[in-house]
Amino acid sequence: MGKGDKKSKKGKRTKGSYGVSRNRTKIKARLKRIQSNKKVSATVTTEAKPKKTSRKKAEA
Secondary structure, eight states: OOOTTSSHHHHHHHHTTTTTSSSHHHHHHHHHHHHHHHHHHHHHHHHOOOOOOOOOOOOO
């Protein structure tokens, strides 16, 4: 059950192949879902955040 195992997800990733354990359609659906979530969160957080000012040290 490592990189050389053709039936495990890790082995499929190493070989670059797809199959039951690494389904191409499910991977694409997950990536599409992630991209749509990023677009939604980017449009929600368009407010300008105020810059933080650093405090000046008091001279001794």
